[in-house]
Amino acid sequence: xxxxxxxxxxxxxxxxxxxxxxxxxxxxxxxxxxxxxxxxxxxxxxxxxxxxxxxxxxxxxxxxxxxxxxxxxxxxxxxxxxxxxxxxxxxxxxxxxxxxxxxxxxxxxxxxxxxxxxxxxxxxxxxxxxxxxxxxxxxxxxxxxxxxxxxxxxxxxxxxxxxxxxxxxxxxxxxxxxxxxxxxxxxxxxxxxxxxxxxxxxxxxxxxxxxxxxxxxxxxxxxxxxxxxxxxxxxxxxxxxxxxxxxxxxxxxxxxxxxxxxxxxxxxxxxxxxxxxxxxxxxxxxxxxxxxxxxxxxxxxxxxxxxx
Numbered sequence: 001x002x003x004x005x006x007x008x009x010x011x012x013x014x015x016x017x018x019x020x021x022x023x024x025x026x027x028x029x030x031x032x033x034x035x036x037x038x039x040x041x042x043x044x045x046x047x048x049x050x051x052x053x054x055x056x057x058x059x060x061x062x063x064x065x066x067x068x069x070x071x072x073x074x075x076x077x078x079x080x081x082x083x084x085x086x087x088x089x090x091x092x093x094x095x096x097x098x099x100x101x102x103x104x105x106x107x108x109x110x111x112x113x114x115x116x117x118x119x120x121x122x123x124x125x126x127x128x129x130x131x132x133x134x135x136x137x138x139x140x141x142x143x144x145x146x147x148x149x150x151x152x153x154x155x156x157x158x159x160x161x162x163x164x165x166x167x168x169x170x171x172x173x174x175x176x177x178x179x180x181x182x183x184x185x186x187x188x189x190x191x192x193x194x195x196x197x198x199x200x201x202x203x204x205x206x207x208x209x210x211x212x213x214x215x216x217x218x219x220x221x222x223x224x225x226x227x228x229x230x231x232x233x234x235x236x237x238x239x240x241x242x243x244x245x246x247x248x249x250x251x252x253x254x255x256x257x258x259x260x261x262x263x264x265x266x267x268x269x270x271x272x273x274x275x276x277x278x279x280x281x282x283x284x285x286x287x288x289x290x291x292x293x294x295x296x297x298x299x300x301x302x303x304x305x306x307x308x
Contacts, residue, residue: 140166150201153180167198 143163161179162172194203
């Protein structure tokens with residue numbers, strides 16, 4: 001509570017003196033008269049004190065008003081100076097010089113021509129930008145009203161995202177990620193849009209991708225099982241000895257205990273003529289001692305100059 005409010009409350013709480021007739025005062029006893037006199041003096045002292053506080057508060061308020069008036073005058077003076085500078089045009093760049101020779105005049109003309117050229121290029125660039133923006137806005141508005149959307153939203157450019165956003169009734173302001181987030185939120189909140197023919201192409205690709213993934217996983221599992229069966233049936237033959245004989249000898253390099261190759265004409269060729277060639281050799285039942293159902297085979301070494 002402020003001092004002014006306290007002073008006002010003191011003035012309002014002071015009780016006014018009672019109006020008593022002369023006959024009632026004459027009927028009072030001396031002791032009652034003294035009591036009434038003390039009560040009147042006490043109320044008068046309270047009113048005097050409240051009046052003094054009110055006067056003090058009035059003086060303080062006048063002082064505050066004086067300070068505020070001075071501050072207001074100072075601010076008005078500063079504002080007037082700022083407005084005066086703007087009206088005078090002191091903030092503008094003045095293109096003027098003192099010319100003392102023809103060389104300085106030629107330099108001034110050159111710089112002035114460059115300045116005019118820069119201004120012309122800037123104006124032309126602004127006109128092209130405004131025309132491009134107008135064309136982009138027209139194309140976006142047309143696409144938002146008539147276009148059928150397909151493909152992935154992540155591959156859309158700014159104009160495509162704006163057209164899709166306007167077609168969905170969401171804001172097209174901000175960066176691409178903001179527009180894309182609003183579009184995704186719209187599709188998540190309204191799943192029925194997937195049945196709309198204008199937006200069904202955006203969901204059809206997702207469904208086809210999931211179907212392709214399922215088919216790919218099935219084909220991978222089939223190929224793995226087929227590959228295991230092929231590896232078990234057609235294993236790569238391994239030699240019993242890590243060393244190879246020279247091309248001048250006919251020592252046979254035997255590969256045994258291996259399944260049959262995929263084709264009877266299976267051969268291993270080497271780039272150099274001096275290296276050996278391997279030809280498939282199928283032993284008879286009497287030589288190998290195995291049955292015909294086992295289909296075991298052997299590889300024998302032959303020189304390039306002595307084929308089988």
